[in-house]
Amino acid sequence: NAGVMQNPRHLVRRRGQEARLRCSPMKGHSHVYWYRQLPEEGLKFMVYLQKENIIDESGMPKERFSAEFPKEGPSILRIQQVVRGDSAAYFCASSSDTRSYEQYFGPGTRLTVT
Amino acid sequence: TQLLEQSPQFLSIQEGENLTVYCNSSSVFSSLQWYRQEPGEGPVLLVTVVTGGEVKKLKRLTFQFGDARKDSSLHITAAQPGDTGLYLCAGAGGSARQLTFGSGTQLTVLP
Numbered sequence: 001n002a003g004v005m006q007n008p009r010h011l012v013r014r015r016g017q018e019a020r021l022r023c024s025p026m027k028g029h030s031h032v033y034w035y036r037q038l039p040e041e042g043l044k045f046m047v048y049l050q051k052e053n054i055i056d057e058s059g060m061p062k063e064r065f066s067a068e069f070p071k072e073g074p075s076i077l078r079i080q081q082v083v084r085g086d087s088a089a090y091f092c093a094s095s096s097d098t099r100s101y102e103q104y105f106g107p108g109t110r111l112t113v114t
Numbered sequence: 115t116q117l118l119e120q121s122p123q124f125l126s127i128q129e130g131e132n133l134t135v136y137c138n139s140s141s142v143f144s145s146l147q148w149y150r151q152e153p154g155e156g157p158v159l160l161v162t163v164v165t166g167g168e169v170k171k172l173k174r175l176t177f178q179f180g181d182a183r184k185d186s187s188l189h190i191t192a193a194q195p196g197d198t199g200l201y202l203c204a205g206a207g208g209s210a211r212q213l214t215f216g217s218g219t220q221l222t223v224l225p
Contacts, residue, residue: 045212101145101206105156
């Protein structure tokens, strides 16, 4: 499967716990983007990363949220001390250097905070 | 802040009918993408348009980018139940790579 991989597909956390969402980009893609889709709302950009660098985090909440894309391994979106309002679908997308405007999405991680 | 407005929000039609979905903005986009999303899945890229006035066809789907690169349309000919889904337009502006998404059009094609 050469598509964007995300895991887990579903994640349940109690308030105050940490959530870690993983994303492996499409083969040959070095640009990763995270988006959030809240219930009854559209997709909103959170952060854009390249290997070992955060390029644009203008859509990321200032507190409790962080993202990384290490030299080896998947990109990680980390949410600390989750609250009920963090319940949403989190999507990862990737693009290549040559066609950076074409972003391919993974299946998403559905986070439920109880 | 760039905004994309999609219309209509909901569309229910009979199999065989034609339909058009619109995506409008007051901002100029360097490229515009159309996606289709099924429940519980991620958006699937249908097409990318980058040149003002560009028209692309994908079987029964025709996509058009406005001359000023501020708007786009998706036209489906002879819709089929398999076309049912959420259609999203998304634009990228200038050097920014982030996509701005429209609110989506939920299409239902009845057999």
